[in-house]
Amino acid sequence: MSQAVDVAVLGGGPAGLGAAYRLAGYGAAAVVLEAGARVGGLAGSTTIGGMRVDFGSHRLHPSVAPDILRELDDLPGVDLQRRIRRGRIRLGGRWVAFPLRLGDALRHLPLSLAAGMARDAVLAPLRTARTDTFDEVLRAGVGPTLGQRFYFPYARKIWGVEPSTLSGDLARRRVSANSVLTIARRALRGRDDPPWFWYPRTGFGAIAEGLAAAARRRGADVRLGQRAVQVERTATGWRVHAADGTVVNARHVWSTLPVTVLATLLTPAPPAAVRRAAETLRYRAMVLVYLVLDRERYTAFDAHYLPEEWTPVTRISEPKNYRDGPDPHGTTVLCAELPCVPSDPWWTQSDDDLAGVVADACERAGLPRPRPREITVRRRRSAYPVATAESVAQLERVEQWTAGLPDLLTFGRQGLFAHDNSHHALAMAWAAADAWSSAGGLDAAAWAAARRRFRAHVVED
Numbered sequence: 001m002s003q004a005v006d007v008a009v010l011g012g013g014p015a016g017l018g019a020a021y022r023l024a025g026y027g028a029a030a031v032v033l034e035a036g037a038r039v040g041g042l043a044g045s046t047t048i049g050g051m052r053v054d055f056g057s058h059r060l061h062p063s064v065a066p067d068i069l070r071e072l073d074d075l076p077g078v079d080l081q082r083r084i085r086r087g088r089i090r091l092g093g094r095w096v097a098f099p100l101r102l103g104d105a106l107r108h109l110p111l112s113l114a115a116g117m118a119r120d121a122v123l124a125p126l127r128t129a130r131t132d133t134f135d136e137v138l139r140a141g142v143g144p145t146l147g148q149r150f151y152f153p154y155a156r157k158i159w160g161v162e163p164s165t166l167s168g169d170l171a172r173r174r175v176s177a178n179s180v181l182t183i184a185r186r187a188l189r190g191r192d193d194p195p196w197f198w199y200p201r202t203g204f205g206a207i208a209e210g211l212a213a214a215a216r217r218r219g220a221d222v223r224l225g226q227r228a229v230q231v232e233r234t235a236t237g238w239r240v241h242a243a244d245g246t247v248v249n250a251r252h253v254w255s256t257l258p259v260t261v262l263a264t265l266l267t268p269a270p271p272a273a274v275r276r277a278a279e280t281l282r283y284r285a286m287v288l289v290y291l292v293l294d295r296e297r298y299t300a301f302d303a304h305y306l307p308e309e310w311t312p313v314t315r316i317s318e319p320k321n322y323r324d325g326p327d328p329h330g331t332t333v334l335c336a337e338l339p340c341v342p343s344d345p346w347w348t349q350s351d352d353d354l355a356g357v358v359a360d361a362c363e364r365a366g367l368p369r370p371r372p373r374e375i376t377v378r379r380r381r382s383a384y385p386v387a388t389a390e391s392v393a394q395l396e397r398v399e400q401w402t403a404g405l406p407d408l409l410t411f412g413r414q415g416l417f418a419h420d421n422s423h424h425a426l427a428m429a430w431a432a433a434d435a436w437s438s439a440g441g442l443d444a445a446a447w448a449a450a451r452r453r454f455r456a457h458v459v460e461d
Contacts, residue, residue, distance in 0.1 A: 004249045005029040005221070006438070008240045010228050011256035013041030014422055015412030017211035017222070018429030019254055024218035027438055031248055032212075032220065033240065035227035038205070039212045042383065042413075043422055045205025048376045049292030050328045052203035055378060056288060056337055057303050057317040059083075060198035060207070061460045064423035068430055069198070075210030079201040081323055084194050089305040090365055091149060098305055099195045099461065100183060116145030121181060133389065134166035141171075141179050151175065154307035157314050158339050159284055159386050170387040174419055176458045201325045207422070228257070232267040237407060252441060254432065256412030258283060258382045259398055266405075274401045277394035281417060286383035287338040287346050289354045292374035297321070298332050299367065311361040312338045312346055334370060336361070339384060351375045385417045407441060416454060424457045 007023055009016045012034025023030040038044055045054050060072075060080070073080045089098035092110035105114075120143025127143070129136040134155060138147045147163075155163045200206035212222045223242075230241040237251040255262050263270055263278035270278070302321040306313050315337045320327050336358040340346045346354065355375045363369040385391075395417050402410055411428040413420045431450035435443040 003031065003221075003247075005031045006250065007031075007252045007254055007436075008033065008238065008248045008250035009254045009256070010231070010240070010262075011041065011412065011414070012036070012039040012208070012212065012222065012224070013256055013412060013414075013425065014043050014208055014211065015415070015425040015429045016254070016256040017208055017215060018426050019411075019432050020220040020222065021211045021215040021218065022430060022433030023436060024215055024220040026433065026436060028436060030215070030220045031250070032215070032222045033226040033228050033242060033248070034222070034224050035243075037224055039222065039224070040205040040208035042380060043204060043425075044208055045203035046378075048290045049331055049333050049374050051292075051319065051331060051333050052205070052325070052327075053290060053319045053333050053335055054204045054317075055380065056286065056335065056383075057315055058204040058422060059085075059322070060204075061421055061423055062196065062198070063460065064198065065427060065430070068423070068426050072207060072210070072426075075207075076213050077200075077202065078206050078210040080198045081201055082196055083199050083302075083322065084196050086301045086321065087303040087305065088301050089150075090308060095304075095366070098303075101194065113145060113149055116149075117143065117183075119143075120145050121179075124179060124181070129168065131164075132168035133164050134168060134171040135163035137168040137171035138163075138175060142175070142183065146183075150307050153309045154305075154314070156309065157307070157312065158384055160339065160341060161386065161388065165388050167387045167389050167392045169392065170419070173457060174459050176460055199322050201323055203319065203323075203325075204422075228265060230267055231255075231262070231265045233405070252407040252409075255408070255410045256415045258414040259395070259402075259410060259417050262402070262410065262415070263398060270398075270401055274398055277397040280394045281391050281398070282386045283382040284339050284384040284386055285341055285347065286380045287340060287354065288378040288380070289336040289338065289351075289358050290376040290378070291334045291336070291355060291358060291370050291372035292376075293332050293334065293370055294330060294373050295332060296330055298334055298370065304365070304367065306361060306365060310364065311357070312340065313358060313361040314339055316358070316362065316367075334358070342381065347379065351377045382414060385414075385419060387417070387419070391417075409442065409447065411454075418454070418457070419459055420454075420457050421460055424454070428454060 006028040007030045009032045020030045020032045087098045088095045092113045096108045097104040127140045129140040152163045227243040229243050232239040238253045240248040260281050303317040317335045320332045338346045435446035
């Protein structure tokens with residue numbers, strides 16, 4: 001069976017669904033092919049222990065574009081709530097509010113850490129980055145104290161490499177507070193204006209689900225369980241082959257798939273140099289361990305961050321504390337994140353063993369030892385792009401080649417090999433659709449300008 005459309009969108013996360021929703025609003029015939037059984041990708045939700053939970057910790061930051069926010073809030077089932085952030089980070093063996101707040105920081109930061117940060121602030125004008133690497137950019141910016149005590153160990157856990165091998169651009173895009181003075185100003189502002197975020201009443205995946213429902217109402221075809229296995233260039237456009245044998249003939253292909261995956265699907269195949277470049281790009285995998293507890297709340301906090309290297313766990317979130325939703329009484333769920341690669345022991349450990357790793361981390365960090373009545377583990381192969389100096393050059397080679405293919409564009413977090421927030425992915429979707437016209441297809445100049453803006457995105461924690 002085959003179908004002819006204007007745009008075939010590969011991937012049903014926020015970027016792909018947002019694009020299909022907007023395209024359909026402009027009258028374009030769009031089809032979304034999503035390999036999974038549900039929409040949302042890494043930004044989706046599922047039900048565990050009778051409670052809606054996300055794949056990790058997600059929130060919609062206040063910097064989301066107002067026009068996008070208005071449309072999201074009007075979508076079916078989204079019901080955004082404004083929530084005060086109640087996260088904590090473990091620094092120097094103590095729990096400190098995260099993002100930092102002045103009063104809490106003064107009470108809880110270890111004296112040695114506070115003194116080192118003060119010293120780094122005074123000496124900041126004398127520091128410059130000796131190389132354009134993650135560690136040097138942050139040493140020159142936030143100073144060596146926070147670098148050694150927070151950012152560098154956290155980077156080793158998330159990306160699995162030494163900070164000296166990561167690109168300087170990753171530091172500039174991943175760390176929004178780029179100096180001790182910026183951190184201090186935000187902490188001072190947090191005294192009177194606590195950090196907050198938007199979150200759907202029934203889980204973050206409600207955003208993707210609402211976009212999918214609205215896109216369908218506008219006439220878009222959103223197909224689940226449809227994995228693209230070949231993206232073939234034809235004389236009149238593109239032919240996308242799905243694993244179940246169906247074929248979509250499209251004038252344009254918009255891909256949110258990992259760029260490493262897209263390179264293996266294209267026919268004709270990329271030149272050998274481009275294939276080798278794509279093969280060098282690596283994503284960090286993620287193991288998500290869910291513990292269902294027979295208690296109303298585990299703590300009053302929404303997330304606990306663990307940068308210390310004595311545990312592979314980087315963050316433990318409690319979805320119930322992200323919202324005021326229809327959650328069961330007497331039950332809560334914890335979600336622990338363990339970045340890794342499939343060759344690491346965490347990838348293949350049993351659910352019980354992984355629950356023990358999480359419980360040990362909680363206990364050592366001074367949290368109650370969780371005693372779950374149910375354990376569920378989810379694994380994701382492409383969680384964090386590993387942006388080394390080498391990968392930046394290889395990514396440029398791949399993008400130059402794909403940019404030369406007519407009527408093909410890549411966008412979204414995975415498609416751009418970028419560690420962006422959800423509101424960035426949505427902005428990409430809106431920009432792509434706004435550059436579309438049924439007569440001329442994609443406005444290349446408008447899209448190129450949008451891509452330049454995307455490269456300036458700075459991640460918000």
